[in-house]
Amino acid sequence: MHIGIDVGGTNTDAVLMQGRTPLAGVKQSTSADVTSGIVSALAALAQEHSFEGDQIEAVMIGTTHFINALIEARRLAPTAAVRLGLPATRALPPLVDWPQTLLEAIDGHSYLAHGGYEFDGRPIAPLDPEELRGIAAQIAASGARSVGVSSVFSPVNHDLEVEAGRILAEELGDGVAISLSHEIGRIGLLERENATIINAALRELAAEIVDGLAAAVRAQGIEAPIFLSQNDGTLMDEAFVRAYPVATFASGPTNSMRGAALTSGLSTCAVVDIGGTTTDIGLLVGGFPRESAGEVTVAGVRTNFRMPDVLSIGIGGGSLVDPVTGEVGPASVGYRLTTEALVFGGSTLTATDVAVAAGRAQVGDPAAVAHLDPEFVTRVLGRIADRVAEAVDQMRTSADPIAIVAVGGGSILLPDELPMFGAVNRPGNYAVANAIGASIAQVGGEIDKVYAVTPGERGALIAAVRAEAVDKAIAAGAVPGSVEIIDFDEVPIPYLPGNASRIRVKAVGDLMEAQR
Amino acid sequence: MSWTLRADMVDDLARGAAVLGTGGGGDPYIGALLAKQALAAHGPVEVVTLDEIPADAQTLTVAMMGAPTVMVEKLPSLDEVTAPVTALGTFLGRPITHITCAEVGGVNSTIPVAAAAVLGLPLVDGDGMGRAFPELQMVLPTLYSVSASPLGFADEKGNAGVLNTTTSHWAERIARVACVEMGCSIMIAGFGMDGATAARALVPGSLRHSIEISAAITAARAAKTDPVAAAAAQLRGRVIATGKVVDVERGTTGGFARGQARIENSDGTTTLLFQNEHLIARREDAILTTTPDLIIVVDSESSEPITTEALRYGQRVSVLSAPSDPRWHQPEALSMVGPRYFGYDVDSCRFDGTPEPRELQ
Numbered sequence: 001m002h003i004g005i006d007v008g009g010t011n012t013d014a015v016l017m018q019g020r021t022p023l024a025g026v027k028q029s030t031s032a033d034v035t036s037g038i039v040s041a042l043a044a045l046a047q048e049h050s051f052e053g054d055q056i057e058a059v060m061i062g063t064t065h066f067i068n069a070l071i072e073a074r075r076l077a078p079t080a081a082v083r084l085g086l087p088a089t090r091a092l093p094p095l096v097d098w099p100q101t102l103l104e105a106i107d108g109h110s111y112l113a114h115g116g117y118e119f120d121g122r123p124i125a126p127l128d129p130e131e132l133r134g135i136a137a138q139i140a141a142s143g144a145r146s147v148g149v150s151s152v153f154s155p156v157n158h159d160l161e162v163e164a165g166r167i168l169a170e171e172l173g174d175g176v177a178i179s180l181s182h183e184i185g186r187i188g189l190l191e192r193e194n195a196t197i198i199n200a201a202l203r204e205l206a207a208e209i210v211d212g213l214a215a216a217v218r219a220q221g222i223e224a225p226i227f228l229s230q231n232d233g234t235l236m237d238e239a240f241v242r243a244y245p246v247a248t249f250a251s252g253p254t255n256s257m258r259g260a261a262l263t264s265g266l267s268t269c270a271v272v273d274i275g276g277t278t279t280d281i282g283l284l285v286g287g288f289p290r291e292s293a294g295e296v297t298v299a300g301v302r303t304n305f306r307m308p309d310v311l312s313i314g315i316g317g318g319s320l321v322d323p324v325t326g327e328v329g330p331a332s333v334g335y336r337l338t339t340e341a342l343v344f345g346g347s348t349l350t351a352t353d354v355a356v357a358a359g360r361a362q363v364g365d366p367a368a369v370a371h372l373d374p375e376f377v378t379r380v381l382g383r384i385a386d387r388v389a390e391a392v393d394q395m396r397t398s399a400d401p402i403a404i405v406a407v408g409g410g411s412i413l414l415p416d417e418l419p420m421f422g423a424v425n426r427p428g429n430y431a432v433a434n435a436i437g438a439s440i441a442q443v444g445g446e447i448d449k450v451y452a453v454t455p456g457e458r459g460a461l462i463a464a465v466r467a468e469a470v471d472k473a474i475a476a477g478a479v480p481g482s483v484e485i486i487d488f489d490e491v492p493i494p495y496l497p498g499n500a501s502r503i504r505v506k507a508v509g510d511l512m513e514a515q516r
Numbered sequence: 517m518s519w520t521l522r523a524d525m526v527d528d529l530a531r532g533a534a535v536l537g538t539g540g541g542g543d544p545y546i547g548a549l550l551a552k553q554a555l556a557a558h559g560p561v562e563v564v565t566l567d568e569i570p571a572d573a574q575t576l577t578v579a580m581m582g583a584p585t586v587m588v589e590k591l592p593s594l595d596e597v598t599a600p601v602t603a604l605g606t607f608l609g610r611p612i613t614h615i616t617c618a619e620v621g622g623v624n625s626t627i628p629v630a631a632a633a634v635l636g637l638p639l640v641d642g643d644g645m646g647r648a649f650p651e652l653q654m655v656l657p658t659l660y661s662v663s664a665s666p667l668g669f670a671d672e673k674g675n676a677g678v679l680n681t682t683t684s685h686w687a688e689r690i691a692r693v694a695c696v697e698m699g700c701s702i703m704i705a706g707f708g709m710d711g712a713t714a715a716r717a718l719v720p721g722s723l724r725h726s727i728e729i730s731a732a733i734t735a736a737r738a739a740k741t742d743p744v745a746a747a748a749a750q751l752r753g754r755v756i757a758t759g760k761v762v763d764v765e766r767g768t769t770g771g772f773a774r775g776q777a778r779i780e781n782s783d784g785t786t787t788l789l790f791q792n793e794h795l796i797a798r799r800e801d802a803i804l805t806t807t808p809d810l811i812i813v814v815d816s817e818s819s820e821p822i823t824t825e826a827l828r829y830g831q832r833v834s835v836l837s838a839p840s841d842p843r844w845h846q847p848e849a850l851s852m853v854g855p856r857y858f859g860y861d862v863d864s865c866r867f868d869g870t871p872e873p874r875e876l877q
Contacts, residue, residue, distance in 0.1 A: 088672040088699075089591040091550055091630070118699040119586050124673075152590050189589045190546070295545075302545075394830040399762065 001051060002058040002224070004439025005038060006255055006432075009064055013435035014041040016049050020262065020440070024049035025432035034065070034212030035219075042220045053221030058511065062229035062255040062438035065209050066202050066245045070299045073105035076201040080144040081108065082135060082168065083193060084115030084151035084160055088124055094150065094193055099300035106201045109142050111135045115160045116152030119500065120452060124152060127160050129167055136171030147172070148200035150181035150193035156450045158182035177203040184246060184305065186448045187502065191295055191304035198301065199246035206245035210238050227441070227511070231307055233258050233288050234444035234508060237477065249298065250307040251438075254289050257282045257308065258440055259433030260407045264425045269403040270392045274410030276318040277332040279388060281395050282310045283402075286486055287440070288508070290397075313391050315384055317410035319351040326380045342368045351413050354380045361412035381415065389419040407433065441511035445472025448504040462490070462503065469507040478509025518564045521629060521639065523555040525727060528734075531821065532726030533625035535747060538810050539824035540648040540793035541622015542584035550592060554630035561629060562638040564614065566720045573711030575614035575640055576604060577655075578631040579624045581669070581691060582701040587623065590701055593672040597631045600668030600676060600705035607666050607678040608708060616640040616714065618655060618707065620722050621648030627703070639723070644707065646719035646841045647810050650792045652691075653684035654853050656843055657707050657717040667691060667706040671698040719841045725750075733819045743819035744834045751812070753838025753867055756797060756804050757786035758816050761831045777827050779835060786835060788813070790824045795858050797835060805837040806860075808844035808853045809867040812836040837867035845872055
């Protein structure tokens with residue numbers, strides 16, 4: 001058996017799983033500290049379905065601690081950013097374009113040093129160890145306790161970044177964590193560097209959170225390994241989280257989507273999550289969320305790490321409905337739904353009222369909406385269905401049919417058949433879907449680099465890159481025979497000579513510990 | 517009337533230029549950030565209209581040459597932005613007095629702003645195209661026998677040079693070789709003109725026009741009126757299709773992205789043929805508009821411009837066509853930037869669907 005836990009801003013959910021079958025699930029309030037919410041969730045889980053600590057093979061946890069720390073600009077370590085690139089890049093130094101509050105929260109200092117590479121791997125300038133030692137002295141004097149290191153074209157060659165990291169670590173000692181950009185982001189220096197600096201600022205908190213999570217699990221007599229969910233739905237072990245906390249950022253929506261898919265028995269589908277104010281739509285392909293193609297702004301910082309592509313539209317259970325035009329949202333009564341909606345004795349016409357009038361849901365007092373004109377009700381719900389269908393259509397990448405899974409309290413707004421897409425799947429057991437999503441145990445390895453493709457050797461190069469991704473997945477804990485390539489992408493880069501191509505490969509396999 | 521360009525106007529300039537850039541020029545983020553940083557550090561830039569530029573002024577265009585993908589990784593230093601200007605001034609033996617944009621669209625609408633700020637020189641309110649095109653010689657000054665040569669070029673390492681070539685085409689060929697050696701993202705300065713020539717040869721008012729297009733979109737959104745119609749009105753153009761992108765195909769040949777996108781609505785399918793920029797718009801077999809007139813794709817709700825590389829299945833878009841500078845419609849201009857130059861065997865067609873005179877063969 002294994003356990004999936006999702007620590008959200010409001011609730012902490014836990015599920016006990018046998019393979020991919022949920023045995024029990026509980027929902028508890030999230031605690032202000034890291035541990036007590038998890039301790040009580042595990043205790044409640046043991047009440048539902050008793051288990052001994054030594055029967056548990058693995059614990060998988062999804063958490064929003066790290067992204068919330070960044071958004072709230074709290075508990076971030078004083079951080080320095082060092083970039084190798086001189087004489088290039090001087091016009092836009094590290095931390096350029098960061099919001100002032102976040103800059104202050106990390107007490108950010110930035111430094112430029114010689115180094116970096118051209119697009120074809122030639123060095124821009126040699127590394128100057130003395131220059132780096134000088135920077136290390138300034139960092140030490142500034143009181144920074146974490147350092148993000150970036151280098152121009154480190155996705156093409158990361159040697160100088162590694163060497164600079166080594167020199168800085170030697171000078172600064174064990175108390176200062178070093179994060180290297182080629183391990184965190186992809187092409188696009190500012191965005192990769194920003195993600196690296198965010199990661200650096202979260203390193204101290206990561207140690208604290210991981211210790212807290214481990215203590216909570218161990219307190220229940222569970223000695224099994226602990227894993228955390230990443231943005232892409234794969235897992236990382238404790239040591240990895242300590243080094244790369246930023247990789248947990250979007251695990252919330254990812255786990256929600258994956259949990260919805262698992263409980264509905266689908267692996268390729270569009271997940272439509274309708275809450276009180278918005279409808280969030282994401283796509284799962286082979287059980288993994290489709291990722292956004294471009295830059296993602298998090299807490300006002302532009303980054304390019306991979307996040308699930310989620311489209312939000314302003315339709316939810318609490319959306320205001322114009323009594324004349326029938327238009328829905330984007331304004332919503334939100335959490336005040338249970339006092340302001342007509343069916344709850346309020347005076348505001350909401351989307352939930354219209355759904356109740358149509359007989360789609362039995363909540364509140366149906367008599368309070370009996371006066372609504374049936375033609376109006378049909379028109380409003382038809383419009384909601386059309387807009388949701390249109391949004392799903394915008395999200396899919398081709399005209400091929402795709403199954404729809406609807407979840408969330410507001411999913412009562414949707415009909416059983418959605419225009420363009422047909423039947424709507426409504427999975428049971430959705431209340432703890434995030435925890436189920438966290439418990440789906442797979443690990444992955446990804447390569448994303450620019451290569452010069454020599455004519456005639458393309459096949460061999462691609463085979464080598466694929467093998468590298470598979471090895472990475474196995475190193476992360478995948479059962480060797482289970483590893484598959486789930487994503488392959490080769491994009492030629494315009495205006496560059498020598499057939500430069502960006503190749504991206506992602507391999508995923510089953511986690512050894514979660515076979516039972 | 518000359519006016520002042522401040523850092524807080526750069527985002528509008530970049531967005532309007534992305535509209536006029538007809539899908540080319542890539543993500544304007546880095547270029548806009550560069551201009552904002554330069555204006556913040558060196559103060560605002562004076563922008564001089566073509567009717568006020570002194571006849572004896574010495575102006576030249578500043579632009580980036582190379583791969584936009586490289587520039588987002590190997591960011592500029594600003595030294596290489598000013599070095600080709602300085603090198604060219606030395607070669608010409610007289611001081612450069614004004615900076616000009618070669619095109620509007622992408623980084624090349626904002627890099628000259630950064631150059632002008634750092635050099636402390638005024639910027640000309642005009643550009644060489646009134647839109648974006650992929651090759652160096654595709655500017656109106658070519659029609660006035662102004663050459664790209666002498667062409668200054670520089671990298672961030674301090675390497676700089678001046679090419680003195682027989683034609684703009686040679687300047688482009690030689691500079692491209694140097695560009696690759698120098699790391700595929702260099703700055704160039706060329707098309708040296710005195711003020712009298714610049715006043716005749718450039719597209720007037722394009723920087724102000726860019727800002728006005730963006731402001732019209734913002735104002736329409738605030739007033740809850742149609743921002744696409746507002747943009748079309750500013751461009752004195754028309755909306756030729758609004759619908760859903762149902763298919764995008766792209767490939768790269770000869771260094772340029774070539775592709776097509778199909779946009780569907782109840783009236784039928786509109787097909788856009790693009791290279792780096794949109795070049796032809798067609799409904800079924802009827803040509804709606806071709807280069808050199810402007811074909812622009814925007815989000816149909818927000819009117820935010822969409823570059824050719826960002827086009828994808830499912831987007832709801834509006835396609836706008838708008839007139840380019842009248843001088844682009846002379847036969848000798850059409851042979852330089854008409855559809856046949858780009859490899860499409862069709863006659864060129866105006867933004868309103870009327871045919872053009874035959875281009876010179």
